[in-house]
Amino acid sequence: MTYAIEISDLKKRYESGFEALKGVNLTVEKGDFFALLGPNGAGKSTTIGILCSLVNKSSGKVAIFGEDIDKNFAKAKQYLGVVPQEFNFNVFETVFNVVVTQAGFYGIDKETAAKRAEKYLKELDLWDKKDVQSRMLSGGMKRRLMIARALIHEPEVLILDEPTAGVDIELRRSMWEFIKGLNENGTTIILTTHYLEEAEQLCRNIAIINAGEIVENTSVKALLKTLNQETFILDLDQALPLDWSIEGFNVVLNNDGSSLEVEVVKGQSINRIFSALDQANVNVVSMRNKSNRLEELFVKLIKG
């Protein structure tokens, strides 16, 4: 089977001696929506950097759509579009020129490039800014410009490194809708993000990298199934005594007793909590997860 991305025993040691990758093995299937998660310094950016030729690997093999980057990097690069974390376009070029120039680097003729630039700039709501110098754009616009630029050669794989960092909620949602649309049309998406709820909602498969090693590589569903405990917060219409408890549950009340934090182990029914509160003549006015489920898992995996 040919994978979109196939990484085996990838190692990277920087000149300083720091070992950023200690033998990473990873596969991403064609058409996948894949999340690569990890804390700062875990090796995410190094892995992505090697994929797109910004970092030299020390050893190991990387293939993009079956093309070994050591043998045919030019062909492998044709499959990839990259949206980096930091703005990396010429800030003195106009929006249109940034996108069309990138097309030229892929050998795309001017006419085709202009048509595609119009298409993607319109889809990303940047067409009315096409003649504006890119340094004049807002942060969100700059990020959308980098997406348009990455798509100009219509790559099979789109890598997004923290694409929604610093982007407001409304814009973030519209960006995800756009990227979901790309994935539905067959583009393989690989993203790194600190917003774990995004990874949970959008991605089918996930890899968690820590200290240069993959500590988990599975489907999001399978990963969430391993979660055996969740913490809920219940807001109450009246305060409970601070020593209130319920057998079989670990319960914590806030200072005035109006909010209840309860840990629920997998398979345990939360009906008993409601019954106990009912007996105490207390109603639950709202209920939520204390933290994102994936976040809990992430923290657990990273802490080892």
Place this chain on the structure above:
Amino acid sequence: MKNSEIWIAFYTILVREIRRFTRIWPQTLLPPAITMTLYFAIFGNLIGDRIGEMGGFSYMQYIVPGLIMMSVITNSYSNVSSSFFSAKFQHSIQELLVSPTPNWVILLGYVLGGVARGLFVGFIVTILSLFFTHLALENLFLTVLVVCLTAIMFSLGGFVNAIYARSFDDVSIVPTFILTPLTYLGGVFYSIDLLSDFWQSVSLLNPVLYMVNAFRYGILGVSDINIYWALVMVSVFIVVLFWYGLRLLNQGKGIRS
């Protein structure tokens, strides 16, 4: 990449480089025009009249080829060094690195961008010189050949400088402390016949002397050195610098971690 795609990639880099130096013309095209006009007025007209003839020509006529060459050298060098270093500095070089454009095309695109600026400035300075003196063109082919080879050589030098540069200071160190002295001592303003034997021998180690004299020979028909030797030397420098620049690019020196 197919040949047609490689051509498009090369053309894109070249056009972008030309667009860059024409967009910032007050920084790139205007200063050499003003500086050289001052040289023509002060050294050529005011002081030159008192110096008299040199190599059988008026002092003004004698220094014009050298000053044109000086403009070509400094502008082709600084265009590539500043453009490539700026791309490194603001990370826009990554646009090229992630693309399938071969490294030799990247190098060629930047170098010919520098050549374009060098020749453009050389043309402006030549036009300005005509307001001060008459220029006879002895050998058009040699003149064009020498100016092109010189622009290529110094563009390559600028590229290597930019690869190694880690700050804007590093980009200006070579032009200030190496290029400018070599140019001023490279026979722009005088014939080395005026020097003692020892300093003549020392001057012969300066590569700029050969280019300035070869160019002067193309325009005026006089030279302090052997023209063929000058052409061979410039060609060897070009081959070595191109090989070295490409090697640095392939290694990712200063641009890949």
